[in-house]
Amino acid sequence: MSYSVKEAFYSLQGEGARTGRAAVFCRFAGCNLWSGREQDRGTAVCDFCDTDFRGTDGDGGGRFDTAQGLAAHLLHLWRGQPDERASPYVIFTGGEPLLQLDAALLAVLHDHDVEIAVETNGTLPVPDGVDWICVSPKADAGLVQTRGDELKLVYPQPLAPPERFAGLAFRHFFLQPRDDTQRAAHTAAAVAYCKAHPRWRLSLQTHKLIGIP
Numbered sequence: 223m224s225y226s227v228k229e230a231f232y233s234l235q236g237e238g239a240r241t242g243r244a245a246v247f248c249r250f251a252g253c254n255l256w257s258g259r260e261q262d263r264g265t266a267v268c269d270f271c272d273t274d275f276r277g278t279d280g281d282g283g284g285r286f287d288t289a290q291g292l293a294a295h296l297l298h299l300w301r302g303q304p305d306e307r308a309s310p311y312v313i314f315t316g317g318e319p320l321l322q323l324d325a326a327l328l329a330v331l332h333d334h335d336v337e338i339a340v341e342t343n344g345t346l347p348v349p350d351g352v353d354w355i356c357v358s359p360k361a362d363a364g365l366v367q368t369r370g371d372e373l374k375l376v377y378p379q380p381l382a383p384p385e386r387f388a389g390l391a392f393r394h395f396f397l398q399p400r401d402d403t404q405r406a407a408h409t410a411a412a413v414a415y416c417k418a419h420p421r422w423r424l425s426l427q428t429h430k431l432i433g434i435p
């Protein structure tokens with residue numbers, strides 16, 4: 223199996239329960255809910271995406287023929303000093319990472335003592351061996367992955383109210399304001415919802431607020 227990676231970079235997790243934690247991000251190319259072309263956005267299942275995931279031309283991107291090759295590339299990007307209380311941390315995102323993340327890649331990373339997280343839309347099952355599962359459901363897409371560590375719902379999605387997901391088997395429940403021209407209004411609405419429904423916490427995209435990748 224070969225892998226198509228849009229970009230890969232070292233930054234801090236900007237969102238959710240692990241906000242602020244150093245990580246190598248591996249952004250796989252391609253998604254099952256949008257082609258990534260602007261002219262298709264209006265008819266896409268997921269129409270609010272904030273990410274360019276087409277092609278392999280980004281910083282640290284490329285085509286990798288083997289799991290070993292991609293794992294070596296990701297480990298090379300890690301800048302953390304050795305620390306017995308903090309393993310190297312790799313977050314697979316995209317696009318939709320579960321179109322490409324496989325057992326071979328998970329195994330070789332675990333062989334190097336890497337902790338592995340995934341950011342997924344929940345339409346595909348997460349393979350065994352992922353250490354941290356973040357699911358972000360999309361209103362018009364079937365949800366297959368109904369358990370995990372955090373559920374991070376982009377808010378608002380009129381056809382996907384938080385109540386639809388509150389009973390699922392996640393440890394953390396977040397609302398993340400939809401980033402578009404109305405972001406301030408969406409943020410205010412998310413704050414109001416969290417205040418009324420304390421199960422839910424606010425996830426800000428802090429990397430955007432401070433201008434890091």
Ligand SMILES: C[S@@+](CC[C@H](N)C(=O)[O-])C[C@H]1O[C@@H](n2cnc3c(N)ncnc32)[C@H](O)[C@@H]1O
Nearest residue numbers: 270271272273316317318341342343358400401
């Ligand atoms: C670009 S997606 C890639 C991973 C996967 N395809 C997914 O949707 O979870 C990464 C995260 O950004 C969130 N996201 C995408 N577009 C957003 C937007 N306009 N505003 C806020 N969050 C957004 C997604 O819901 C997801 O939690």
Ligand SMILES: Nc1nc2[nH]cc(C(=O)O)c2c(=O)[nH]1
Nearest residue numbers: 234235236237315341429435
């Ligand atoms: N800093 C930072 N944190 C993130 N958390 C999830 C991201 C994503 O695009 O999946 C992301 C991202 O692109 N950058």
Ligand code: SF4
Nearest residue numbers: 253256268271317343
């Ligand atoms: S599912 Fe994720 S990557 Fe795909 S279009 Fe939606 S937000 Fe973007």
Ligand SMILES: [Mg+2]
Nearest residue numbers: 272273315427
């Ligand atoms: Mg992002």
